[in-house]
Amino acid sequence: MSTLLTVAGVSKRFRGLLAVDRVSFEIESGEIFAVIGPNGAGKTTLFNIIAGVFAGDEGAITFDGERIEGLSSDAVCRRGIGRTFQLVRPFPALTVEDNVVIGALLHRSDVAAARRHARDVLARLDLFDKRGLTASALTLPDRKRLEVARALATEPKLLLLDEVMAGLRPTETDRMVAILADINRERGVAILLIEHVMRAVMALATRVLVLHHGAQIALGTPDAVVRDPAVVESYLGAEAVG
Amino acid sequence: MKAILDDMPVRGRILAAIVLLALAAAPFVANRYLLSVLTLILYLAYVGQAWNLVMGFCGQLSLGHALYIGLGGYVAALFWLEFGVGPWIGVFAAMAVAMAFGAVIAWLGFRFGIEGVYFSLLTIAFAEFTRIGFDNMAFTGGAGGLFIPYEEKRLGEWWNLRGGQWMYYYIALLLAAGAVTLTAWLARSRLGYQWVAIREDETAARALGIDAFAVKMKAMLISSAMTAVGGVFYAFYYNTLFPSQMFDMGRSIEIIMAPIVGGLGTVFGPVVGAFVLTPMGELLIAATERLGFNAPGTKAVFYGAMLIVIIMLRPAGLWPWLARMLGVWERKP
Incomplete structure (x- = not known):
């Protein structure tokens, strides 16, 4: 396996608040990597820095051998x-x-070719039968899947998913987990997952990074991370582990 | 071209063919006045379509499209009057100048994040200071205007865009039909989808890899060039150019009425809007003249009232509703 994404010492400060504090990790190609942490831990800020919504104050991000920090989102x-x-x-x-x-x-x-590809992707996300509906008419679980479908249609090497399980019922979560696992296995797409739903994280992730107050407090396999005392104390609480 | 036809239901194709044939045959039955009204309708459908690309498809509200009418008209008129170069060649210079102005506005607006209302103000500002500039430039005739002489001997010189009502009518028809075809083609192209994505949600569009600046710039360039062609037509049809008329805010509003009434972001909306609004305006003028009161601004008040009524009753415009009624539903891109 080769390294697909390298985040090295990335920090971001909003006025006085250090939202992301020297975070470093690597994602291998084909890996499913999860970032967890309590609300306000800096997960979405980190996500936005990688996605080019805004630049970090320091640190380097290398994707597929190329520096990408500071590039625009498109x-x-x-x-x-x-x-x-x-x-x-x-x-x-x-x-x-x-x-x-x-x-x-x-x-x-070619729009016709794009349409064929779009239909393949829609079929993967269980949205094929709803393809003719207006997007505003979809239910929340369907809209979440549409978000994934749209991003996946760009044929990424890395898919950044920002809480795609939030608001889903357990059966819907399991379905989404199965879809993501399939996509990852069949297309070799690496996935960076920001997620609160531990059920999904435990089922999908090969490794987990835990953020707290912007800093990373743990990094490892899901099983190891949920037993880490610092993680239990700051985020999960005793019951989630049991 | 084939893809466009394939996307149309059979009824739509029949309807389009009937309308096109009727318009092609109109000069043989219509009198001079009716033909001049039809010419005006087709001209407004054409420039409305040009504006529709920027606003209806790409979602950028330009309120200064009179700028490109004025620039197009003046450039082609000056080429003709100063160098004797006919408008069929002058039109390319007209397009180039309009595109240069469009590019500057788009660059300022889209590069520096001047969005929404502020972008609209920027477009108005450019039209206004260009008007003031033309008011004070001697070689364009200044505020006193520029006149293309009406020469009996040149009648029928279509290669110099000199001719009678028939010629202008057919040119307007060609322009309108061409604009509809171009729009239909663009709407089904990659660029058309990118425009609509920007219109719907620019942040989401950029997250899908769309270079928002480049895509919006293309909309402005295409639209300003098309509008300039309308300006050339206008100049050689009416033969008189005053900065206070060519670059006027009122002209910018006139351009945007038909697409708003007909349906923004649709292929046939600007045409339908022009066919509804223009005859009503003409009827109103005729009626007020017959009644003997000639209050300036009656037409503007009428258009304002029409706009309110139509936006209240058919907020998406007349065409989407009409198309459903006729069973020729247009697939909205």
Whole structure:
């Protein structure tokens, strides 16, 4: 396995608040890597720095052998990093299919070819039958899947997922976990997961990074991390481990 | 072209063919006045379509499109008057100048994040200071205007865009039909999808790898060039150019009325809007003249009232609703 993403000493300060404090980790190609931590731990800030929404104050990010820190979000996507939004942002007036077609057009100039690819992706995400609906008519679980479908249609090497399980019922969560596991296995897409739903993290992640007040307090396999006393104290609480 | 036809239902194709044939045959039955109204309708459908690309598809509200009408008209008129170069060649210079201005506005707006209302103000500002500039430039005739002489001997010189009502009518028809075809093609292209993505949610569009600056810039360049062609037509049709008319805010508003009424971001909306609004405006003028009161601004008040009524009743515009009624539903891109 080769290293796909290297985050080295990344920090971000908002006024006085140190939102992300010298975070470093690596993601191997094909890996599913989770970032967990309490609310306000800096997970989404870290995510946004990687995705190019804003630049970090210090540190380096290397993706696929190329430095990407400070690039704009569209440039980051074109290099092979797809992302979802925690608060979903479908193109509301467009159909489900056209939403995904726009993602598929990143690497295809022919709309018909993009549409074929979009339909494949929609079928993977259980949205094929709803492809003709307007995106604004979808339920929340469907919109979450549409976010994933759209990002996946850009054919990323790394998929950044920002709380795609939040608000889903347990059966829906299990379905999403199964879909993500399939995508990861079949397409070799690496996944960086920001997640509160431990059930999903434990099922999917090969390694877990725990943030607390912007700093990393643990990094390791899911089993090791949930037994780490510092993690239990700051985030999980005793019952979640048992 | 084939893909566009394939996307249309059979009824739509039949309807489009009937309308096109009727318009092509119109000069043989319509009188001179009716033909001049039809010419105006087609011209407004054309420039409305050009504006629709920027606003309806790409979601950027330009309120200064009169700038490109004025620049197009003046550049082609000056080429003709100063160098004797006919408008069929002058139109390329007109497009180039309009695109240069469009590029500067787009660069300022999109590069420095001047968005929404502020972008609209920027477009108005450019149209206004260009108007003031033309008011004070001697070689363009200043505020006194520029006149393209009407020469009997040149009638029928279509290669110099000199001719009678028939010629202008057919050119307007060609422009409008061409704009509809171009829009239909663009709407189904990669660029069209990228425009709509930006319109719907720019942040999400960028997260899908769309270079928002480049995509919005292309919309402005295409639209400003198209609008300039409308300006060339306008100049050689009416033969008189005053900065206070060509670059006027009122002209910018006139351009955007038809697409708003007909349906923003649709292929046929600007055409339908022009066909609804223009005859009503003409009827109103005729009615007020017959009644003997000639209050300036009646037409503007009427358009304002129309806009309120239509936006209240059909917020998406007349065409999407009409298309459903006729069973020729347009797949909204």
